[in-house]
Amino acid sequence: MQGQIQPQTPxxxxxxxxxxxxxDHLDIHLHPLGHGLRLANDRDGVSRLKRLLARHDVARVVLEPTASYHRLVHRSLAQAGWPVAVVNPLRARLFAEVLGSRAKTxxxxxxxxxxxxxxxxxxATPPAPEALEELRxxxxxRAAATQERTALANRLTASRVAVLKAELRRLLAGLDRHIARLAREIGRRITDDPGLARRQAILTSIPGIGATVAAVLIADxxxxxxxDRHACASLAGVAPLANDSGDIRGPRHIRGGRAMPRRALYWAALSAARYNPDLAAFYKRLRDNAKKPKVALTAVxxxxxxxxxxxxxxxxLWTPKHA
Structure with a gap:
């Protein structure tokens, strides 16, 4: 422990x-008391943390998402009744710099x-259901394996050594089987959950969104x-952000948002711009108005x-003509 916490009157x-x-560990700071300590990031450490917090009038607990390592403390504290906010690491870093703190430990x-x-x-951010976390x-x-497959395929194309090409083909075949198994397991988990199955049915009813894109949107x-319409576009990172000053109206650009849903939406937009009647007409209208292809795709x-x-x-479900 890096500090001794004195009992406080609730x-x-x-x-x-x-x-x-x-x-491996949790670094904890209590403000405005100024006390800090370090505990193990395991069930015993979280239990000690809960006993500590029970001695104080805790208004809010704030942490950053760290792969899957934050799930235990987030779920345990939320289930115990404390308000836990999970904040964007970039937002926290920018806040620290505003306060003049450039050091990072x-x-x-x-x-x-x-x-x-x-x-x-x-x-406060409620923890996601365990089934959804596992699906995510x-x-x-699967996304990581797909990226790895693309890299191996590029290496195979560039390779001129017979032995290396044979090894790369072997790795690609194994990776294909791995991706197929993951896809089957993702599909099974969505099908077995009535709520997730309904969301998938609604999403895949939209021309341009297939099962793979739907799974990404369901999970992430x-x-x-x-x-509302503005919040969902911003969350996906496809909302155009203003860049105005005085009489100058700067160009709008997208920024931020969740990377994986945005990548999935890009592939869906490529399909929708061809096969979704309304969005195909929308895309053509933008291109006819001299919009660049990627600008038009972002709008789709x-x-x-x-x-x-x-x-x-x-x-x-989506229908061509809604009443």
Missing amino acids: GAQPVYVGIDVCK DRVDAKMLAILGATLAPQ ELVHA MSELGQL MRKLIILANTLLKEDR
């Missing part, structure tokens, strides 16, 4: 807790997260159906995610 003052999560990050909680009051892990594994954009991506959000909100 309700004496609100305490904001920042937790920097690593694979685990203890400093924990302190900045605690101060961020007190200053910005980020909204499978979807990410579980908020779809609960957002935005239309797709807004349409998906609307259909999930209304719990209905």
Whole structure:
């Protein structure tokens, strides 16, 4: 332990807790008490953390997502009734720089997260259901395997050595089987869950969105159906951001958002621009107005995610003509 926490009278003052999560340990800071400590990132460490927090009037716990290492403490604290906010690491880093903190250590990050909680009051983030977290892990594994396959295929194309080409073909064959097994498991888990199966049916009813894109949206954009049109486009990173100053109206660009859904939407937009009647006409109109191909595709991506959000909100399938 890096510090000794003195007992506090419950309700004496609100305490904001920042937790920097690593694979093996949790760095914890209590603001405004100024106390810090380090605990193991395991069930015993989380149990000790809960006993510590029970001695204080905790207003908010703030942490960053760290692969899957934050899940245990997030789920355990949320189930115990503490409000836990999971914030974007970039947002936390920019906040620290605004405060003049350029150093980056685990203890400093924990302190900045605690101060961020007190200053910005980020909204509590409920943990995702375990079934959805496992599905997300499978979807990410398939995406990683697909990227690896693309890299191997490129190496095979460039290779001129017979032995190396044979080895690469062997690796590609094994990777193809691996990807196929992951795809079957993803499909099985979605089919076995009535709620997820319904979401997949709604998403795949949209021309341009297939089972692979639908699985990415289900796993990585579980908020779809609960957002307004602007929020869902921003979350996917396809909302054009203003860049104006005085009388100057700068060009709009997309920025931020979730990378994997955005990549999936790009492939869906390529298909929708050809096979979705409404979006194909929309894409052609933009191109006829001298919009660049990627600008027009980005607009189609935005239309797709807004349409998906609307259909999930209304719990209905896509139809060519809606009443």
